[in-house]
Amino acid sequence: MVLLDVDDVTFAYGDQPVIDGVSLAVESGAFLGLVGPNGSGKTTLLELIIGLRRPDSGTVRLFGDPTHESNHGERIGFVPQTVSDTNGAMPITVREAVRMGRYAHTLLGRFTDDDRAAIDAALQRVGITDIADRRIGRLSGGQRQRAFIARALASEADLLALDEPTVGVDAESREAFYDLLHALNEEGITIILIEHDIGIVTTHASEIACLNRELYFHGDPESFVETDALADAYGGGQSLIHHQH
Amino acid sequence: MTPLSLSASTPPAVLAQLSVDAAVQFVLDSVWGTALDGIAGLTGIDMLASPFMQRAYLAAICIAIIGALVGSFLVHREMAMIGDTLAHSAFAGVAVGLFVNATFSVVVAPFVTALLVAAVAALLVQSLVDYAGAYRDTSLAIVLTGSFAVGSILVTATDGGIAVGINAYLFGSLATVSRLNAAILLGLSVVVTAAVAVAYRPLVFVTFDEIGARAAGIHVTRYNQLLAVLTAVVVVGAMQIMGVILVAGMLVIPVAAATPVRGFKRAIGVAVGVGLIATTAGVTLSYQYDIAAGGTIVLVAIALYTVSKLSVRVRHRLARRTQASSAAAASQPVTADGGDDK
Structure with a gap:
């Protein structure tokens, strides 16, 4: 089933085009890695996908609408x-932040038992129950990202959209974080991930979209590595070799 | 005070007015007045038995509660200065009210025009940020100076005749807390508290992570506007005691003092507590030494903020010392968790 359908989408900030004629379809259950150089429009495309921005032309359909x-x-x-x-x-605690995942369901009025159960389950799933009462601003980068994943899980989301989630997170926590994403994807959650580290994306994602205003590539990681899409998008091959570790 | 005499032919508007009067009388005299009279009798503190001070304490409590409630969202959105901007808009509103009263044969309560102008300014600031792409502090500065400019022109346009009235609003005074003002502030406080209680979740979500809130389908603009208008209401309500120039302090300082607390709801509670100490102590000192109430309240609040910050430092230093000594005792390296670097 197609979960996301981006059809010939164009978007500009003023007279500065950022997304130009991008079309892309993502099936339910996919793990899409969105890559491209700085300023290539990755974040803008993600914002268009989750409805934070309206395309200048073309349509973005998510869950069919x-x-x-x-x-x-x-x-x-x-x-x-x-x-x-x-x-x-x-001064907000991890649990208070994770509770926000239920706000899309129960914005006003009392929380139900279902709401509370979803919050506890989400904390447990990402392994942060023991730090639930700590301030989120006092956590390490890796722990904080887990809290945000827990917030998404508490909302029982079908789609996880992540914008460079591991900037400033140490290598070990980053590896554990991507293992968690991998496991969640196997459980059926669709993932769209912006990540600057091409090595991580090609390891974990089931498909890659390479963007630099236009879409240079969309397909499986193996074909991506074999094509020149990355070099074309980045305007030179050096960074490709540098990132393949 | 309106005498409570009714007949079958009394029109509904008059009936409504009478019932409001009766409610005000019940709350101010029968509940609040009696309670403080009782405390005065028990403790021997005569000040508490004076109706003038009873109104001042009621206003102090209201200001502490609504200031901390609304300020908690403003401070953590880095919008602390919006209170100051809206206070200056409220000043323009007061000037409009006094100007209309002095120039035309209409009677408008300056409080009503202040509320209207501050609410419009609140929406204007929000629109400038949302649609005009202005930096937030730039739009605040534009609205602040613009409002004060309007106020100063209106004051001078009436040959300085209304300048005397304006002075009380600029610096605040306990003397301006009439029965009517106390009742209005109490009413506004009920409205603000109810609004924050109902909209707590969207407000806290938008404060913590605006983009996340938007992605979750929350109508962020609507709640930003609600927060801005609530700020205007708090500012206008508190302005008479605090004064235009100092009113923003009660939105910011108690909240800043409560920041080291763990948990947002708990921090709001502590901020209310700090605000209560500051306003009641401030009002008391102001009465005893015959000094400006607003200034005294703000200085007490800043003292509490300083104590809060110093106690956090001392606690961290003690924790580090304990950690170091236990590490030395165990002769093992200890890894600091970097927990207090924020």
Whole structure:
């Protein structure tokens, strides 16, 4: 079943085109790695996909509906970049942050037993029950990202959208984090991941989309490594070799 | 005070007015007045038995609660200065009210025009941020100075006649807390508290992670506007005691003092507590030494903030020392978790 259908989408900031004629279909259960150089429009495309932006032309359909017109908030789990997009100084605990995953279901009124059970299950699934009462701003980068994954799981999302989730996370935690994503994907959750480390994407993703304003490649990781798409998108082959470790 | 005499032919508007009066009388005199009279009798503190101070304490409590409730969301969105901007808009609103009263033969309560102008300014600031792409602090600065400019022109346009009235609003005063003002502030406090209680979840989500909230389908713009308008209500309500220039302090300082607390709800509770100490102590000191209430309240709040920050430092230092000594005792290296680097 097609979960995401991007059809000839164009988007510009003022007169600066960022996304140009991109078409892309993603099946339910896929693990899509979105790669491209800095400023290539990856984050913008992710924002178009989850309905944070409206395309200038073309359509983005998620779960069968145009994203900017429909509200599928409870089906989307969004994980932002570690430090820049979230408020580290706010005295909020891990559990309070994970509870937000239920807000798309129960925004006003009392939480039900289902809500509370989903929160406990999510904390447990990513292994942060023991730090649930700590302040989220005091956690390490890896722990904090787990908290955001738990928030997405608490919402029982079908789609996890992650924007460079492991920036500033140490190598060991990063590996464990991607193992967790892999396991969640095997359980049926669709994943769309922006990641600057091509090596990680080709290891974990089931398909790759390579973007630099236009879509240079969309297919399986093996074919991606064999083609010149990356070199074309980055405008030179050096960075490709550098990242293949 | 309106005498409570009714007849069968009393029109509904008058009936409503009478029932409001009766409710105000019940809350201010029968509940609050009696309670404080009782405490005064028990403790021998005469100040508590004076109706003037009873109103001042009621206002102090209201300001502490609503300031911390709304300020908790503002401070953690890095919008601390919006309170100051809206206070200056409220000043323009007061000037509009006094100007209309002085120039035309209409009677408008300056409080009503202040609330209207501050609410419009709140929505304007939010729209500038959302649609005009202005930096948030730039749009705050534009609205702040623009409002004050309007206020200053209106004050001078009436040959300085309303300048006396304006002074009380600029610096605040306990003397301005009339029965009516106390009742209005109490009413506004009930509205603000109810609004924050109902919209707590979307407000906290938007404060913590606006993009995540948007992705979860929460109408972020609507809650931003709600927060801005609530701020305007708090500012106008607290302005009479605190003064235009100092009112923002009660939105910011108690919240900042409560920041080391673990848990957002708990931090709001602590901020309310800090606010209560600051406002009641401030009002008491202001009365005893005949000094400005707003200034005294803000200085007490800043003292509490300083104590809070110092105690966190001392606690961390003690924790490190304990950790170091236990590490030395065990002769094993200890890894710091870097927990206090934020």
